[in-house]
Amino acid sequence: MFKNYPNNDELIDVTDIFKNLGKNLKEPTIIKASYFDLFEGTRSLEVENARLDSTLIHLTEIEKNFNCNAIIGDENDLEVQLDNIISISDRLLRNVISWLNNYQTLPTTILSCTYVEHILLASEKSHKIEPLSTGNELYDKTLSGLCIGICYFGKFVLHLMKSGVLMEEEDLNFNFMGLDFLTFQESSKEVLELLEESLTYLDTLENGKKQYLKDFIRITICLVHIEETCTTYSTDLKFLNELAELGEKYNSIEVLTSDVPEGSFSMGIQKRMSNQYPPRKLVNVTNNYSGYKDMAMDIKRVLLIHEEKSALEMLQFSYYFGNLQQRHVLARGIFSLFFMRDNLTILGKYKMPDFVIMQLNEFSLTGCTSSIENLTPEQKLFLEPVLEEATKVLLEFYQNFTQNNCRIRQGYNRQLLLWDSLQAQFENAETLLEQNGVINVVSNEPVVTYFPYSLWAYFQKVTLMIDFVLKGFDLEIYQPYETFAMYYFVYYLTYKREYALRSVQQFIEKKIHSIQAMNKKIKKLKTVEKKEALKVQYKKLMETVMPSLQRNKQYLNFLTLRNTITKSLSLCQFVQFGVLKSYGIIDNHSSSISEFIDHELIHKLRFKSFSSIGVPELPTYEIFESTLKEFTLSEPNLDSKVSNTIGFVNKECTKTIESLDSILQAIKAGDNNGTMLTGSRLIKEDALKHYEQLKYSCQDIQKNIVTLTKKINVISERPLSEHFKVILKFSDNGSSFFPLLSLEDKTKID
Amino acid sequence: MVLKYQSLDIGNQSQFKQIKTLVDNDLSEPYSVWVYRFFLNNWPGLTYIVIDTELEEEKNVIGCIICKNELHRNTRRRGYIGMLVVNNEYRGQGIAKNLVKTAINKMKNEQCDEIMLETEVSNTIAIKLYENMGFLKMKRLFRYYLNEGDAYRLILPLTEKSCIRSTFLGDASIDI
Numbered sequence: 001m002f003k004n005y006p007n008n009d010e011l012i013d014v015t016d017i018f019k020n021l022g023k024n025l026k027e028p029t030i031i032k033a034s035y036f037d038l039f040e041g042t043r044s045l046e047v048e049n050a051r052l053d054s055t056l057i058h059l060t061e062i063e064k065n066f067n068c069n070a071i072i073g074d075e076n077d078l079e080v081q082l083d084n085i086i087s088i089s090d091r092l093l094r095n096v097i098s099w100l101n102n103y104q105t106l107p108t109t110i111l112s113c114t115y116v117e118h119i120l121l122a123s124e125k126s127h128k129i130e131p132l133s134t135g136n137e138l139y140d141k142t143l144s145g146l147c148i149g150i151c152y153f154g155k156f157v158l159h160l161m162k163s164g165v166l167m168e169e170e171d172l173n174f175n176f177m178g179l180d181f182l183t184f185q186e187s188s189k190e191v192l193e194l195l196e197e198s199l200t201y202l203d204t205l206e207n208g209k210k211q212y213l214k215d216f217i218r219i220t221i222c223l224v225h226i227e228e229t230c231t232t233y234s235t236d237l238k239f240l241n242e243l244a245e246l247g248e249k250y251n252s253i254e255v256l257t258s259d260v261p262e263g264s265f266s267m268g269i270q271k272r273m274s275n276q277y278p279p280r281k282l283v284n285v286t287n288n289y290s291g292y293k294d295m296a297m298d299i300k301r302v303l304l305i306h307e308e309k310s311a312l313e314m315l316q317f318s319y320y321f322g323n324l325q326q327r328h329v330l331a332r333g334i335f336s337l338f339f340m341r342d343n344l345t346i347l348g349k350y351k352m353p354d355f356v357i358m359q360l361n362e363f364s365l366t367g368c369t370s371s372i373e374n375l376t377p378e379q380k381l382f383l384e385p386v387l388e389e390a391t392k393v394l395l396e397f398y399q400n401f402t403q404n405n406c407r408i409r410q411g412y413n414r415q416l417l418l419w420d421s422l423q424a425q426f427e428n429a430e431t432l433l434e435q436n437g438v439i440n441v442v443s444n445e446p447v448v449t450y451f452p453y454s455l456w457a458y459f460q461k462v463t464l465m466i467d468f469v470l471k472g473f474d475l476e477i478y479q480p481y482e483t484f485a486m487y488y489f490v491y492y493l494t495y496k497r498e499y500a501l502r503s504v505q506q507f508i509e510k511k512i513h514s515i516q517a518m519n520k521k522i523k524k525l526k527t528v529e530k531k532e533a534l535k536v537q538y539k540k541l542m543e544t545v546m547p548s549l550q551r552n553k554q555y556l557n558f559l560t561l562r563n564t565i566t567k568s569l570s571l572c573q574f575v576q577f578g579v580l581k582s583y584g585i586i587d588n589h590s591s592s593i594s595e596f597i598d599h600e601l602i603h604k605l606r607f608k609s610f611s612s613i614g615v616p617e618l619p620t621y622e623i624f625e626s627t628l629k630e631f632t633l634s635e636p637n638l639d640s641k642v643s644n645t646i647g648f649v650n651k652e653c654t655k656t657i658e659s660l661d662s663i664l665q666a667i668k669a670g671d672n673n674g675t676m677l678t679g680s681r682l683i684k685e686d687a688l689k690h691y692e693q694l695k696y697s698c699q700d701i702q703k704n705i706v707t708l709t710k711k712i713n714v715i716s717e718r719p720l721s722e723h724f725k726v727i728l729k730f731s732d733n734g735s736s737f738f739p740l741l742s743l744e745d746k747t748k749i750d
Numbered sequence: 751m752v753l754k755y756q757s758l759d760i761g762n763q764s765q766f767k768q769i770k771t772l773v774d775n776d777l778s779e780p781y782s783v784w785v786y787r788f789f790l791n792n793w794p795g796l797t798y799i800v801i802d803t804e805l806e807e808e809k810n811v812i813g814c815i816i817c818k819n820e821l822h823r824n825t826r827r828r829g830y831i832g833m834l835v836v837n838n839e840y841r842g843q844g845i846a847k848n849l850v851k852t853a854i855n856k857m858k859n860e861q862c863d864e865i866m867l868e869t870e871v872s873n874t875i876a877i878k879l880y881e882n883m884g885f886l887k888m889k890r891l892f893r894y895y896l897n898e899g900d901a902y903r904l905i906l907p908l909t910e911k912s913c914i915r916s917t918f919l920g921d922a923s924i925d926i
Binding site for chain 2: 029030032038041042044045046049051052103169170171278404405406407409410417475476477478479590592594595596597598601602604605606607608609611612
């Protein structure tokens, strides 16, 4: 079971010591190491327990005696040998996808191949790559090359795991069974040479089936090259394109050959090697070659970020890449390392502090007196420590988009506090700057000043709050009765965000006007020197600051429209809830009767993440309750009031669809319409999909509210809650952030 | 059939074996004897069993709930439901609900601020049972179980402390 099992003379008999110590133990005593907690316990093994003891795995005689250096079947029959190697290679390549795309474990996929285990053990022993030595080149070159190439690719995956980008077990299983995954192999050179040699050999064969193996070797070569995205930060798409093509080609081929030779894949490694996991059966993998295409396409998508032209494009890319759907595990890992590099730069182009300023300039800092380049060394001292903190927070913000879907929401939760604290720190620094005469004036009467740094942190925080709540719908966290509170809160937050956007807009407008006014001022000046000096200043501002301000203005137009869309959709959702509440079908509390239910406490627990946030303040429980009352309709003329509400929802959705169409047009036109900047050039397809989904949601809501009232009107007996149950329905084309409040007939459900 | 709800007798090996068999047969997650001992020996008063008094003593345990109660991040007392199982043949009689109620009451008496548990996303019956008792889904956990399924973490709040991040209850680390 253990590789370095000690010799007999190194072993000591501890039976008596153990028994003597055990005698004094009382019944409830547990012996454990201090670090051994419940989590460790749930992962612990148990001797003689069939579900937890891998030494109890039963192996056939063929599995036990399988010799990797022997040829299977008639060695002179090329057809037989080709079939053997094709079937083993095919299964191994399908296992790679099963491991990466379907989250199976390493020992039940790649390491279940007896040849892989053999080669890794032999290579580790001699500290160099050890191919098979059967005397048959199909085994020694082709199968060996394939196994070694996959192991080398495994080494790269291990590197991703070790760099902390992916979560062990959750995102990927790398139970390497104590084997060394070619860590001594410093570069891919030797592995690629081996694979090329194999191709050369295959070319000499006169049998049509060799093409399968040539393609399998090509797939392996592509896998080996993937590490270059993180070693040399290569953006060459050649191998990814080829991988996608081959994945597609083999996806349409149902069965390649007969079954794999017995013993070539086995649970044996789980029994033989150092295994810290319970036994797991091998998975019967069907054709999954399309998984290579999925993987290649997602990695290709990651590399596109290299073509960014602004901080805005990086931001939008990350948002659409991570927040809307879970990407391939390797793509997520590569994105993190490709974007935030070992040399502490972003994409190898920007130093971290510059990156923060770039983000700030895209939003609120352009043209400000408090821009870092306008400050004296003493004034900079107020800001620099906070900017350092901002760098850390911003990197965590970007890193979060590479997490799995569930972790992204947890990341938002954690970041709320970070951005909240950052906002407070910026406010202190900007107050100090103001006291030192660094003032960004929005208006003189009354005096309104502008804090671009804290405003940015505030905007980011409120956006995270909204995203956190909406992601809960996507992950199906909420019960239907919670819908009112969640969407009302989002609606409330969009108001707060709107205010922040308006503040930035006001400042930008003022700045643009003040630059434009300089032209008139020049004409009024009497001395030539003064005229010339102002002309120079005007020209400089027109060339440098004005384009950025115009850009900011267009970006703010987009953000404002996006905010309005979220606001309207949330409003429509909780207005629908109000209609259902009006008929007594749903309430904003659990309808269950239990001695443990305390509605207010449950509400407070749901909003726990926001309870410590001072600005924007969390509305009280009473406000949530009274707001719902305002949206609950009652007799007399209930049906007429409902009809008006339907009209209102319809109108709101129609307006929202128009806004969505504007955004869709801007994205399609590549932001060239001059009014809106979406920054989605590099991730156009995903951005379009997101707004199309929102558009479907609007249309679905319009249909839904009519359906709801029709269903209600059919039933004359009351209470309606006995007839219907509200469910959250996810439509195929709509957005998962806005599921529909649908009615289900209770008799059908129960 | 006459059912009897009672606390576990920690010295009763038969009860221990029956609990283990019951859980092993029903839950997807395989647990070592250590896990059972961790719960049972540390919190013997927080394991309840249901006995069908008409059956032989060696096979009369038909349901159980296994819990613990610990201080979470030094700030709030958290009860935890580790396992809940009812023999297939006895389901649909409210036994699980009774077991949960008994355990919650006990943990409430022990000054717990909240009760927490995890359950598979696909286990809609369990989710419904807990939600009907006031539990709230707080998080979704990606591929939480060995069978690769996602889980929900649910919490039942018992005091105001449950509704405040532990960071603001005196703990320095960030509660996620």
